[in-house]
Amino acid sequence: MNNSGAITGFIRDANAARHAFLRAPDGTFTIFDDPGAGTCSMSCGTIGNGQGTRAYAINSSGQITGFYTDNSARCHGFVRAANGTFTQIDAPDAGTGPFPQGTFPSEFTPAGINPAGAITGFYVDANAVRHGFVRAPGGTITEFDPSGSILTNPNGIDQTGAITGFYFDANFVGHGFLRTPDGTITSFDAPGADMTPGSGNGTFGVSLISNGEIEGVYVDPNGVLHGFVRSTQGTFTTFDVPSAGTGPGQGTLPESNNTVGAIAGNYIDASNVNHGFLRDKQGSFRLFDVPSAGTGPGQGTIPLDNNNSGMITGEDIDGANVIHGFLVEGL
Numbered sequence: 001m002n003n004s005g006a007i008t009g010f011i012r013d014a015n016a017a018r019h020a021f022l023r024a025p026d027g028t029f030t031i032f033d034d035p036g037a038g039t040c041s042m043s044c045g046t047i048g049n050g051q052g053t054r055a056y057a058i059n060s061s062g063q064i065t066g067f068y069t070d071n072s073a074r075c076h077g078f079v080r081a082a083n084g085t086f087t088q089i090d091a092p093d094a095g096t097g098p099f100p101q102g103t104f105p106s107e108f109t110p111a112g113i114n115p116a117g118a119i120t121g122f123y124v125d126a127n128a129v130r131h132g133f134v135r136a137p138g139g140t141i142t143e144f145d146p147s148g149s150i151l152t153n154p155n156g157i158d159q160t161g162a163i164t165g166f167y168f169d170a171n172f173v174g175h176g177f178l179r180t181p182d183g184t185i186t187s188f189d190a191p192g193a194d195m196t197p198g199s200g201n202g203t204f205g206v207s208l209i210s211n212g213e214i215e216g217v218y219v220d221p222n223g224v225l226h227g228f229v230r231s232t233q234g235t236f237t238t239f240d241v242p243s244a245g246t247g248p249g250q251g252t253l254p255e256s257n258n259t260v261g262a263i264a265g266n267y268i269d270a271s272n273v274n275h276g277f278l279r280d281k282q283g284s285f286r287l288f289d290v291p292s293a294g295t296g297p298g299q300g301t302i303p304l305d306n307n308n309s310g311m312i313t314g315e316d317i318d319g320a321n322v323i324h325g326f327l328v329e330g331l
Helices: none
Strands: 007-012 018-023 029-032 052-058 064-069 075-080 086-089 102-105 119-124 130-135 141-144 151-157 163-168 174-179 185-188 203-208 214-219 225-230 236-239 251-257 263-268 274-279 285-288 300-306 311-317 323-329
Touching: 007 064, 007 323, 018 064, 075 119, 119 151, 130 163, 163 214, 174 214, 203 251, 214 251, 225 263, 263 311, 274 311
Parallel strands: 018 052, 075 102, 130 151, 151 203, 174 203, 225 251, 251 300, 274 300
Antiparallel strands: 007 018, 007 052, 018 029, 052 064, 064 075, 064 102, 075 086, 102 119, 119 130, 130 141, 151 163, 163 174, 163 203, 174 185, 203 214, 214 225, 225 236, 251 263, 263 274, 263 300, 274 285, 300 311, 311 323
């Protein structure tokens, strides 16, 4: 979602093929597909399953980025201009085989494109190894990996071109990273993060606040999720929603932030139900649930983005496990 309230994302049709959408601030929808996208998702035979167009991020100019899967099951990034024209994105060293190879602008957070049109994400090479990339507004692609990475996942890029995300080391421990516009990469670990080899736990950068702070999530030795904010000096403030569960896979999961430092996300309670939260810059929480959201394990309210106008968008999963979009204003 951008600051005007335009929202992008994707749907699945009756054949489970993906199609991107743009919801204008007045509530009208435009459904779109990259011209190269395949249209089959189930029982597709040799042309591969899981085809279609997925949109993940929109900037203030109305540029949208995401990826599509073609009829050979190969994945390509794209940027859609505000006038509806498409440009294909392929990292130079991306694999040309079927999924999981290909190029993927950031698919975990809504911060994969900045106001100038610079895009970050990852590509998967012919050996199925994941690496980071940044695409300048003019189209030049730079590939990168933090030192010691066996899997690199950039998540967010700010207006200066700084990038945050995470990587896994050879022991399969996650570490956050900051890549400055000049290409310098600094790794970091939140205090309390589990560093046990083979755990898959650790520290995960999610997005950047305009003053250079990083927000993200870490997983402790008990498998509990906690939020954090890392200052430009490298100091950490950790936080938990008071109602969050304290068992494995439960806790606080920040998903996004706006440019003034308000953070939106979901918390998972002791019954494994998702609920929404908004944390303001002073650290106060406001909690909410979409009225139609389910109350069973894995169901509930999952905010994905918040803007400077006080809007929050995301998805809710109802009692039949059907996913719906939502928009909250003035929380």
